Amino acid sequence: MLNRILYLLSFIFIPFASFAQSISPSGYFLKDSIQIGEPTAYVLSIKYPKKMEIVFPDSLHNFHPFELTKKTYFTTKSDSTFSVDSTIYYLSTFEIDSIQYLKLPVYKINEFDSLIFWTETDSVVLSQVVTSIPDSVVMVTNTKYVEVPMAFNYPYAMIGIAVCIIVILILWIVFGKSVKRTILLYRLKKKNVKFVKAFDSLVEADFLQSEEILTVWKLYLEKLKAEPFTKLTTKEIVELLNQPKAKDALMAIDRNIYGPKDESLLLDAYKAIKSIAELEYTNKVKLITNG
Numbered sequence: 001m002l003n004r005i006l007y008l009l010s011f012i013f014i015p016f017a018s019f020a021q022s023i024s025p026s027g028y029f030l031k032d033s034i035q036i037g038e039p040t041a042y043v044l045s046i047k048y049p050k051k052m053e054i055v056f057p058d059s060l061h062n063f064h065p066f067e068l069t070k071k072t073y074f075t076t077k078s079d080s081t082f083s084v085d086s087t088i089y090y091l092s093t094f095e096i097d098s099i100q101y102l103k104l105p106v107y108k109i110n111e112f113d114s115l116i117f118w119t120e121t122d123s124v125v126l127s128q129v130v131t132s133i134p135d136s137v138v139m140v141t142n143t144k145y146v147e148v149p150m151a152f153n154y155p156y157a158m159i160g161i162a163v164c165i166i167v168i169l170i171l172w173i174v175f176g177k178s179v180k181r182t183i184l185l186y187r188l189k190k191k192n193v194k195f196v197k198a199f200d201s202l203v204e205a206d207f208l209q210s211e212e213i214l215t216v217w218k219l220y221l222e223k224l225k226a227e228p229f230t231k232l233t234t235k236e237i238v239e240l241l242n243q244p245k246a247k248d249a250l251m252a253i254d255r256n257i258y259g260p261k262d263e264s265l266l267l268d269a270y271k272a273i274k275s276i277a278e279l280e281y282t283n284k285v286k287l288i289t290n291g
Contacts, residue, residue: 023048025106027119033127037092039069040124045086046106046117050078053109055215056087059198060191060223065100066091099123109211113231184288188224192281195220196274203270210257210266214250217273224280243279245272 025046034040048054059068069090077084093100101123108115172179195216202213218229218237227240234254238247249272252265 023052023106023108023117025104025117025119027102027104028122029102029124031124033125034093035127036094036096039090039092042066042089042091042102042104042122043086044089044104044106044119045084047082047084048108050081050083052083053211054083054085055107055109055114055212056085057089057104057106058216060194060216060219061104063089063091063102063104065095065097066093066102093126096126098126100126107215107230109215113233114215181288181291185285188281188284188288191220191223192278195277199274199277207266208256208263210253213270214253214257214273217277220277221280224277224284241276241280243276246276249273249276 023046025044027042027044030041030043044056046054056073057063059071061068069092071090072088074086074088089104091102101121103119103121105116105118108117198216199213199220202209202216215230221227222229225240229237229240232240234247234250237250249269252269253273256263256266
């Protein structure tokens with residue numbers, strides 16, 4: 001009887017173990033060490049069941065402590081059961097930590113949300129440009145008379161420093177809010193420009209890759225509004241945005257992803273969700289400007 005139970009449990013758990021192994025992404029640097037500002041290649045690849053929808057990080061992803069220089073996608077390779085996707089990201093760093101680490105997510109697109117699978121953490125060593133003083137450098141002793149200047153006037157220096165601090169504090173109190181507002185608006189504009197460029201590039205590159213286009217849109221709104229758009233259903237997104245054209249646009253995209261293809265509505269749907277994102281950006285700018 002016990003043998004039969006164990007035999008049955010093996011049929012239940014073995015498929016889950018093999019499924020988990022089949023969607024473990026691999027990420028690693030091609031070099032063990034880099035210099036500050038030097039682009040280095042990071043390879044991200046994944047083997048997964050052929051029918052599964054997988055999305056890699058794009059230029060909107062935060063690669064800290066690295067900055068994305070460019071990326072190279074490779075064509076998906078598939079057999080009867082599995083597919084393999086891979087991308088090379090060229091990253092630079094301007095941090096000074098001696099060892100720097102990175103791990104990246106891979107998104108599995110479900111019907112109304114997505115799952116995230118992380119690579120193992122990989123690291124690179126930051127090489128120091130100057131490691132030692134050359135032997136040719138020799139200290140030279142100067143025995144000539146040098147006039148020593150008068151002692152430093154510390155009381156006056158302290159008074160000057162105190163005055164500078166007071167002036168800086170006054171300027172910060174008067175203009176600090178305006179400065180912070182300007183910096184925040186600049187960052188918002190930079191992110192909006194990156195989103196528009198990425199969104200338009202995807203639409204122009206492959207009109208039918210609705211899942212990736214929708215994911216880029218959700219990720220941008222998630223950062224803009226601090227709401228978990230990638231984890232919300234279409235109905236929840238419509239209620240959260242409270243924009244009339246959001247429902248029809250998202251439903252048209254969902255029908256193209258999960259039902260019979262109807263390309264005639266896709267272009268209008270893409271334009272609609274892009275205009276929604278632009279309107280949310282404009283509203284955020286007004287809120288900060290008037291805040």
